[in-house]
Amino acid sequence: MDPLAPFREEVESSVKAALEEIGARQELQMEVPDAAIADFAFPCFSLAKVLRKAPAAIAEELVAKIKTNSLIERVWADNGYLNFKVNQSELVRATLQEVMRARSDYGKGEDKGTKVLLEHTSVNPTGPIHVGRARNPIIGDTLARCLRKCGYQVATEYLVNDVGRQVVLLSWGVRNIPQEDVVPASDRQKDDHLLVGFYQRANEQLESKPEVEAQIASLTRGFEAGDPEVVSMVRETTERMLHGIRESLSSINVELDQYTWESQFILNGDAKRVVERLKTVPECHEEEGAFYLDLSAFGIHGRDTKFFFTRSDGTTLYTTRDMAYHQDKFKRADQLINVLGEDQKLEQQQLAAALRILGGDKVPECLFYAFVSLPEGRMSTRKGRAVHLDDLIDEAEDRAYEEVRKRRVDLSEEKMRQIARDIGRGALRFNIVRVQAEKQIVFKWEEALNFEGNSAPFLQYAHARCCSILAKAGEFERVIDPSLLDDPYERKLIRILAQYPTVVRDCGVKRRIHLMPAYGQEVASAFNQFYAYVPVLRSGERQAVRLTLVESTMWVLRGVLDNLGIVAPEEM
RNA sequence: GGGCAAGUGGCCUAGACUGGAUAUGGCAGCAGCCUCCUAAGCUGCAGGUCCGGGGUUCGAAUCCCCGCUUGCCCGCCA
Numbered sequence: 001m002d003p004l005a006p007f008r009e010e011v012e013s014s015v016k017a018a019l020e021e022i023g024a025r026q027e028l029q030m031e032v033p034d035a036a037i038a039d040f041a042f043p044c045f046s047l048a049k050v051l052r053k054a055p056a057a058i059a060e061e062l063v064a065k066i067k068t069n070s071l072i073e074r075v076w077a078d079n080g081y082l083n084f085k086v087n088q089s090e091l092v093r094a095t096l097q098e099v100m101r102a103r104s105d106y107g108k109g110e111d112k113g114t115k116v117l118l119e120h121t122s123v124n125p126t127g128p129i130h131v132g133r134a135r136n137p138i139i140g141d142t143l144a145r146c147l148r149k150c151g152y153q154v155a156t157e158y159l160v161n162d163v164g165r166q167v168v169l170l171s172w173g174v175r176n177i178p179q180e181d182v183v184p185a186s187d188r189q190k191d192d193h194l195l196v197g198f199y200q201r202a203n204e205q206l207e208s209k210p211e212v213e214a215q216i217a218s219l220t221r222g223f224e225a226g227d228p229e230v231v232s233m234v235r236e237t238t239e240r241m242l243h244g245i246r247e248s249l250s251s252i253n254v255e256l257d258q259y260t261w262e263s264q265f266i267l268n269g270d271a272k273r274v275v276e277r278l279k280t281v282p283e284c285h286e287e288e289g290a291f292y293l294d295l296s297a298f299g300i301h302g303r304d305t306k307f308f309f310t311r312s313d314g315t316t317l318y319t320t321r322d323m324a325y326h327q328d329k330f331k332r333a334d335q336l337i338n339v340l341g342e343d344q345k346l347e348q349q350q351l352a353a354a355l356r357i358l359g360g361d362k363v364p365e366c367l368f369y370a371f372v373s374l375p376e377g378r379m380s381t382r383k384g385r386a387v388h389l390d391d392l393i394d395e396a397e398d399r400a401y402e403e404v405r406k407r408r409v410d411l412s413e414e415k416m417r418q419i420a421r422d423i424g425r426g427a428l429r430f431n432i433v434r435v436q437a438e439k440q441i442v443f444k445w446e447e448a449l450n451f452e453g454n455s456a457p458f459l460q461y462a463h464a465r466c467c468s469i470l471a472k473a474g475e476f477e478r479v480i481d482p483s484l485l486d487d488p489y490e491r492k493l494i495r496i497l498a499q500y501p502t503v504v505r506d507c508g509v510k511r512r513i514h515l516m517p518a519y520g521q522e523v524a525s526a527f528n529q530f531y532a533y534v535p536v537l538r539s540g541e542r543q544a545v546r547l548t549l550v551e552s553t554m555w556v557l558r559g560v561l562d563n564l565g566i567v568a569p570e571e572m
Numbered sequence: 573g574g575g576c577a578a579g580u581g582g583c584c585u586a587g588a589c590u591g592g593a594u595a596u597g598g599c600a601g602c603a604g605c606c607u608c609c610u611a612a613g614c615u616g617c618a619g620g621u622c623c624g625g626g627g628u629u630c631g632a633a634u635c636c637c638c639g640c641u642u643g644c645c646c647g648c649c650a
Binding site: 029031033034036037041043045046048054055078079080081083124161163164165166167262287288289290291292300301303304308309310311312313315317318319321322341342343344345346347349368370371373378400403404407408423434435436438439440441444446447450451452453454455457458460461462464465468469472473510514515518521522525528529531532533535536537538539550571572 | 573574575576577578579583584585586589590591592593594596597598599605608609610611612613614615630631642643644645646647648649650
């Protein structure tokens with residue numbers, strides 16, 4: 001339950017009644033202004049035209065007509081706004097009661113009864129995940145967590161691209177290039193780091209040796225024809241690579257529910273069936289044996305209107321398999337969301353048009369992110385120019401470890417390592433997700449590994465402070481007495497805690513996950529101020545209510561961190 | 573050449589969907605705060621042509637148009 005709901009409803013119904021009284025028919029558009037101004041506000045500007053009066057005059061007129069119950073403390077007109085201040089005691093009571101009742105479920109939305117299939121990451125298994133692509137699993141996993149918190153049934157899925165020239169090339173390299181000719185990505189004993197060197201060397205040979213080109217072409221044909229030997233060779237290499245990638249994902253707390261292999265859609269005939277159906281539609285045309293759809297009627301213009309779905313030799317293309325995959329996904333869920341790099345925008349537009357042509361009434365919703373680049377340019381696995389996610393994680397943990405060691409000489413080595421892991425990895429995830437996905441990011445170590453201010457450790461630290469106070473207090477009686485929680489720092493903190501369910505809803509419904517870290521920062525900041533000025537332990541008759549507030553804050557911080565896939569350490 | 577995004581103090585960033593009350597935070601800088609619950613913290617100071625130019629409006633960071641800059645895409649690759 002949302003503790004703000006009764007207040008919001010009271011404000012809305014009173015405004016509605018007042019509007020009817022002055023004869024204005026108007027869509028209710030409430031705002032939540034800056035805390036210093038009011039709790040809720042109704043702007044009267046759009047009424048000005050209809051009523052032919054100044055907004056300020058309308059606001060004054062409305063104030064006189066407003067009737068509210070005890071949930072509202074004050075109503076006043078200011079600057080063309082009708083402002084509302086809610087009853088602070090009631091807000092304190094409603095908020096703390098709800099947090100203490102729901103605890104880790106505070107903010108959780110009602111079960112929506114909607115199955116969402118969220119595809120994310122799906123990076124090509126040709127090398128270790130680099131930072132350029134690292135936004136994908138982090139955004140995807142965070143969105144999945146937020147949607148679940150909202151009440152959606154979410155399944156996450158990774159499409160493994162085990163079809164096509166690049167995986168064939170990789171597999172060929174692993175079989176044919178001697179180990180000593182290859183430079184691994186690092187000295188890590190991880191399959192993705194060990195194998196990527198073969199891929200890079202194979203790419204070089206492809207350019208320098210014509211006979212390699214012929215071998216690859218032959219293997220590719222063998223794969224498409226279902227030659228068991230080739231298929232199993234590619235499968236084996238891809239599985240090893242994927243194993244390494246999954247280890248990396250796991251280390252940033254990302255676990256996907258399902259891995260679907262692209263080759264499945266060739267082997268089970270789905271891709272072929274898509275081709276056959278597409279060949280019968282009016283948009284279908286042929287050019288030298290290859291078939292394509294003319295998408296000029298679908299808002300796609302210029303040279304991009306030809307959307308090929310077969311080669312002239314009749315074999316399928318990635319996009320054809322992707323269509324089969326999406327049809328399959330729609331059988332399994334009510335709603336599809338894809339988290340994709342911005343290079344996929346046109347492809348997805350074409351895919352959506354093709355799905356419509358095939359008679360589908362639903363298309364996937366896409367969340368695009370811009371790539372993280374290096375100051376010297378775009379990262380590339382093939383060229384070996386990349387910062388690997390694994391290296392970034394290690395560096396984050398090392399730096400966090402230095403910080404822990406400086407501060408906590410009392411802890412065991414093992415404990416320090418554990419805390420450094422939680423902080424380093426958390427800092428990484430937070431820094432990716434705090435920025436809107438569509439903004440381009442130039443990678444800088446100092447920024448990626450910020451432990452202060454607007455960062456995961458800031459939230460984690462506030463959480464640890466809560467835990468520390470609660471641990472020192474021991475058992476206590478949960479007391480909610482608004483008259484004993486009258487300090488401005490307490491009131492400010494509670495007001496922010498009350499907004500958590502609203503934030504959860506906005507994150508999920510609007511798919512704006514960067515609201516979550518921003519909100520967490522607000523909570524932690526308000527708590528730190530409270531911490532600095534309001535003593536909790538040894539505060540006499542106020543100790544119990546303050547401990548209740550501290551515990552409530554802890555639940556909210558823990559919830560926020562959990563939504564972000566970040567561990568909430570009890571000490572640091 | 574065409575298309576899709578983004579441009580907010582030295583740096584990073586919120587707000588833009590739904591125009592409205594002093595543009596949100598952080599980093600870096602300067603000045604303070606640990607006999608008291610962890611200073612990964614708190615307080616204060618300083619720092620802004622919201623890329624530029626037009627337009628719509630009583631009112632524009634927000635909407636429209638024209639530019640500029642940056643990223644991405646425009647393959648019978650995946």
